[in-house]
Amino acid sequence: MRVVICGAGIAGLALAGRLHNLLGWEVVVLEKASRPRTEGYMIDFFGPGYDAAEAMGVLPWLEELSYPVSEAAFLDERGNCRARLGYGPFARAMNGRLLTIMRPDLELALRERLSLAVGLRFGKGPAHVALRADGVRVTLTDGDSIDADLLVGADGVHSTVRTLTFGEQASHLRHLGYHTAAFTFDDPGMHAELGDRFCLTDTAERQMGMYALRDSKVAVFAVHRATDPELPSDTQAALRGEYGSLGWLVPRALAKCPPSPQVYYDQVAQVDMPSWSRGRVVLIGDACQAVSLLAGQGASLAIGGAYVLADQLARASHIEDALHGYERLWRPVxxxxxxxxxxxxxxxxxxxxRDLRVRHVALRLSDLPGARRLVGLSLAGRQRPPLRQIASVPAWVSTDHRPGTIRNDATPRMP
Incomplete structure (x- = not known):
């Protein structure tokens, strides 16, 4: 079997490794960008993706690339802490199965674990998709074409595969009323001031967060309310205009904002569509299941969804049955x-x-012993159902995390 996966992001890389290692399929991954993405933001990685990463044998690499974070601190314009939320209750609510990692580092770990037999082609993407009874022909942007048994669109919230197969993206996107941005720069002094905290401005309508990375680098994450989903042509100027009135370290960060091509900038949106597959074409990750950064689990769900799809392809007699089974199990999640x-x-x-004050009260109440676990659960959302209830998961995959219990095995083969 040959599969073409469009998109070398988290979902595409996870599926590529799984289909090659588990099923022995011939896998070709197409990525329209000329190189791996380095822009992105810090994420809390937990839930079904964490379980899938352990089952796939990549969890030790993710632990090496993760960051220790002590708390999220909400700061006023002078840098004084108005409210804080420790990561302890959050981690305990997840039974310790929580990592804080940069999205590009998560992609790096998945990419480096790919077999050399997986064809990874940068600078190429789909231009046309022709459905056939027994497969699909993908015409590429350079004029070449590939015949495959299955085409997977793992190319993000603005998926080209989705547009070519299901129609224009406007009918599938639900804009949630926000724009978001992320960028990095070098600043040893700011790096030292941030320490191991995730620091956020305690502001209404717009919020900027900062945290320290390795090698004196500082990462910025910004989100603001925006009724118009259209994106600005000059993101650097847009950020300086939108956040220029904020205090604390924000002016310093904006002064070091790189040129627009080096800034990640997008609308905050969800994808909502009636079906995730058509013939031998299927969507995974944000292409069909974007939950938005407000849910805080996009990366975990990307890996979890890829794992469930691979599991269904291993079980089913026909590819179409596997695609329907994947959607039936994963869509409710x-x-x-x-x-x-x-x-x-x-x-x-x-x-x-007023909403800021209500948030302050809620965060102060969360420090009460009886409320700590409830706060962690409310932030993470109850993990239902566990991955092992909808996919084949090795018995040795843990339900809690203690140092030294992670197995560093090659990807196991399922029955």
Whole structure:
């Protein structure tokens, strides 16, 4: 069997490794960008993707690339802490199965674990998709074509495969009323001031967060309310205009904002579509299941969804049956997370000083012993159902995490 995967992001790389290692398929991964993406932001990695990463044998690499974070601190314009949320309750609610890692580092770990037999082609993408009864022909942007038994669109929230197969993206995107951005720069002094904290401005309508990376680098994450989904042509100027009135370290960060091509900038959106597959074409990751950064689990769900799809392809007699089984099992998980994200939107970036005060009270109450676990669960969302209930997971995959219990095995073969 030959599969073409469009998109060398988290979902595409996870599926590529799984289909080659588990099923022995011939795998070709196409990525329209000329190189791996280095722009991105810090994520909390937990839930089904964590379980899948352990089952795939990549968890030790993710632990090496992760960062220790002590707390999220909300700071006023002078840098004084107004509220804080320790990561301890969050981690305990996840039974210790939580990592904080940069998205590009997560992609790096998955990419470096790929077999050399997997064809990874940068600077190439799909230009046309022709469905056939027994497969699909993909015409590439350079004029070449590939015949495959299966085409997978893992090319993100603005998926080209989705547009070519299911129609224009406007009918599938639900704009949630925010724009987001991320960039990095060098600043040893700011790096030392941030320490191991994830620091955020305690502001309404817009919020900028900063955290220290390795080698004196500082990462910036920004999100603001925006009713228009259209993106600015000059993202650097847009960021300086939107956040220029904020205090603390924000002016210093904006002064070091790199040129627009080096800034990640996008709308905050969810994908909502009636079906994830058509013939021998299927979507995974943000191409069909974008939950938005408000849900905080996009990367985990990308790996989890890829794992479930590979598991169904290993079980089913026909590819079409596997695609339907994958959607039947995985769609309820995504629908739940999207609903959680929409409910959380009001508190992610408070819309008024009153909402800010309510958030302060909630964070102070969370420090009470009886409320700590509830806060962790509310932030993470209840993980239902566990991955092992919808896919084949090795018995040795843990339900909690203690140092020294992670197995560093090659990817196991499922029955």
């Amino acid at each position: 995504i629908t739940h997370r999207q609903r959680v994200a929409r409910r959380a939107a009001r508190w992610f970036v408070p819309g008024s000083p």
